[in-house]
Amino acid sequence: RPTKKNEKIEVTAKDKIIPYKINNSALTIGRNNFDRLSCNIDNNVLNIDGTLCQGRGKLTIGAVTSNNYDHVKQILTQIFAKKGISIKGTISSKEVNSNFDLIVTREKRCKDLVKFALLSSDNFITEYLLAEYASENNLTHWLAATDSLKKLCKDYYNVDLNGSLMLDGSGLSRQNLFTVNHFDQFLSALAQEKNFANILYLIGKRSESNTNFNYSHRLYAKTGTLLDVISIAGYFYNNKKELNSFVIVVNNSIGNKNTYRKMKQEIIEQFL
Secondary structure (H helix, E strand, C coil): CCCCCCCECCCCCHHHCCCCEEEECCEEECCCCCCEEEEEEECCEEEEEEEEECCCCCCCCCCCCCCHHHHHHHHHHHHHHHCCCCCCCCCCCCCCCCCCCCCCCCCCCHHHHHHHHHHHCCHHHHHHHHHHHHHHCCCCCHHHHHHHHHHHHHHHHCCCCCCCECCCCCCCCCCCECCHHHHHHHHHHHCCCCCHHHHHHHHHHHHCCCCCCCCCCCEEEEEEEECCEEEEEEEEECCCCCEEEEEEEECCCCCCHHHHHHHHHHHHHCCC
């Protein structure tokens, strides 16, 4: 969380269980300033650098290690130690031989994390997934990861994202540059997926309780808001039960935000 201007931010390890020494050099800056935190793991040190503006409040940060097995092993060892349990066996990330006595095992699949992130609109998990994708593909730089993701969109969906820029892994960001055409091409390609009904459910589950649309038509959309920026993107079915994708981005929305929100609603209703 931010503190006083020009002083270091306050960092607290969740549940006090973290196998790294924290090196915090991030500073608090004034309200209404663009901030950016940077986190990385170097051996056994978690480095936190950059800035956090006073208007942010408390937020979750983290970093991804290239050796997840070692990280999980250290976490479990600390948990066991707190409970007074000594480990005489092995913490393994692979299937164990039948000669071993398996005490407990747990598997968390990527799609489970994606489902949780969409339902709760969790940007932290979404950025973690991109970092995990980078680690699995031996990509050591954020831009290399996003470039690889663009190539994946081209190879799998035939969506060309050349000319776009992704520096944040999730949500609206002033660092990310995408056109409405980029979004619409991806939404159109996504609609061809065999599990598209599940995708609609995940998107719509959250959006229905976070928009001001009060009609009976089926709307599946994700909203996004930054200072002076309002956006919404997704799908809707019209009276003929035809599926439509749409993207609305309002930049430099000076003045009463409700005016722009009402305008979004009126635009969509023109096509229902």
